[in-house]
Amino acid sequence: MKKNNQKEDIDSRKSDEKVTFKKINEIFIRFSSALRTAQIFEANNITFLKQVHIVFTLMQNILEDEKEAVFEFKEDTLFFNNTRVKFAFLSYHYFKFLSNEFRIKEVGSISFSPDLAEQELREFIYLFANEKVNEKNPFEDFELKIERKGISHVLLEKIHPFELAALMKQEEVKKSAKKVFFKSVTHLKESFEREKQKKRIRLKTTRRLVQSIVNLVSKDESFMIGLTNIKDYDEYTLNHSTNVCVLAICFGKRLGLEKKELLDLGVSAFFHDIGKLEIPKKILDKKGKLSKKERKIMEKHTYQGVQKLIILKEFSFLPIKTLYVTLEHHLWANLSGYPRYWKKDHIDLFSKIVKMCDFFDSVTTKRPYRKHTLTRDEAVSLMLEKSGTEFDPSLLKVFANMIGVYPIGSLVVLNTKELAIVTEAKSEVAFLLRPKVKLITDRIGNKIDGEIVDLIEMDPETMEYKRTIAKSLNPNKYNIRISDYFLAQAQ
Ligand SMILES: [Fe+2]
Ligand SMILES: [Fe+2]
The missing domain is CATH 2.30.30 (SH3 type barrels.)
Incomplete structure (x- = not known):
């Protein structure tokens, strides 16, 4: 008997939850939709008036039962009367739209009180949807405009300073991403010059820069991948190495590597082509196909890279994996490619990661010897054709997923x-x-x-x-x- 009661209790709670979910979802969609309509039509348009009426009726029912109706944004989540709004597939865009409108005006919450009149709701929705606010203090400006209209049953609260700080941070992240990216290119240029003069390469600076890239990737991966669209034709190796470093970190992160591993991976990717310093420029930038002899010289950049790294004064600060990556980043998953291994049948994971990022960045960059520069999605398609031969199939799936059907920058x-x-x-x-x-x-x-x-x-x-x-x-x-x-x- 007791068991039966418990079951009934649970059933009735479940059905209550369903009703609440439905109710909240409906008011959220109707409210967003009315705002949207207000942006398209005039204040006296019949479609808009109808939409406001629906919102008002729903709102009245809720206000009768619960005495308040509050929309609130916290940590990128929308709440209605303290219940989290869970949205289905089709309502996701309403959520994005509404959260954006809240952010522009720095509004944290909107409360509607029981004596709300339909005309008041209509004026509020129209203002909220259309009013341009002062960029310096958008919330205060908007609140004043509502007061002036005599809207007294809608109460606004400003977004919490923490939330605001997080929003400001997004801008800052982009700015520092750009800074770190160019600093990395400059640092690599300086490192290559110092290496030629047999001076110390400042590996501590390298690690600090790569650490910053690791941090920035966890804050804004899309923007970091976007930056890899920078293709400076004249300084190919510098730009390319920085791009490969960023892509490898993004890729490694998706493969679940730890921060320390990502740092080692980034440093390895950063120096993967250091051996190219030994290749004559006329071979590096040759228009058209390389002769057999020239190709042999070109392929040596893997060995020569390792030789350069080993004699670095700061070699002890270099992750050992850098040697593998430098040597193996042109080896295919089926062990063809170069340099040929006679006894080893295992390619290091870091080398496989860098190989993919290297290939992707290289075929999407305009080069004197390449007739057709691939778009980013063409590059992924080409890589998928080489799955199982040149590239490891399971890793390639993760890579293709990271780049996307329509890659960032397409x-x-x-x-x-x-x-x-x-x-x-x-x-x-x-x-x-x-x-x-x-x-x-x-x-x-x-x-x-x-x-x-x-x-x-x-x-x-x-x-x-x-x-x-x-x-x-x-x-x-x-x-x-x-x-x-x-x-x-x-x-
Ligand atoms: Fe290379
Ligand atoms: Fe490369």
Whole structure:
């Protein structure tokens, strides 16, 4: 009997939870949708008025039962009356939209009190959706505007300083990512020059820079991968080595490596081509195919790299794996490639990681000897064709996943005829085809400094996606420098 009662209790709790979930989800979607509509239509538009009425009716029911109706954002999570809003696949874009509106105005929470009138709600929604606020103190500015309108049953609270600090940090992260990236290129240049003059390479600086890259990757992986679109034609090896270092750290992180291992991996990737210092420039930059003899010289950069590292004055500070990576980063998973191993049948994991990042960065970079520079997705397709021969199949899956279907930095054309650059990939499988993109032309092809849009955004009226990628394009053909767009973000 007791057992039966318990079961009934649990069942009724479950059904209560379902009702609450449904109710909260509905008010959240209706509220976001009304805001969206307010941005499209005039304040007296019938569609907008209808939407406000629905929100008002829902709100009244809740206010009758619970005496308050509060939307609150905390740690990138939306709460309604202290219950976390769990959203389904289709409502995710509403969440993104709403959180963005809260952030712009630095609003932490919005409370509606029981005597709220429909007209008041309508005016509030319209203001919240459309009012441009002073950038210096957006919250105070917006609060004043509401007061002036005589809206007294809607109470705002400012975003918590911690949350605000986290938002500010995102900007700072981008700025320091850019700084660290260029410092790394300069440091590598200096290291190569010092090596030529048989001076000490400042390995402590190398470790500090790579440590910063490791930290920045855990804060903003997308932006770091975006920076690897920087391809300086004249200083290929420097730029390439820094790109490979960043990509290897991102890749290693996805493979679950510890921070200390990521640091060693990054340092190894950073110096993987140090042996190229011995290769004559006319071979490095030769237009067209290398002769057999030239190829032999080129292939020596792996051995020569190891020789250089061993005689470094600071060799004891160098992770031992750097030697493996320098020697093995052109070896194939099936042990062909170069240099040939006669007895060893095992390639170090770090070497396999660097091999993939090296290949990817190299085929996507314009070089005098390469007729066709691949786009980032073409490079992944080519790598997948080489799965099991040149590349380790299980590692390649993780790599392909990291780069994405539409890799960060891809130039794409949308179904709206706008051109855009992919700026942020989604880790959820369901959204792989819907990354965030920055619009760079309008629908008739005029260049614009457009906004960053999320391709999961839907039109609230038609419930169809606003934009969809039609196909990816080769930026070289359109004379577009992808790296400029990433650098502009970190001004
Ligand atoms: Fe190499
Ligand atoms: Fe390389």
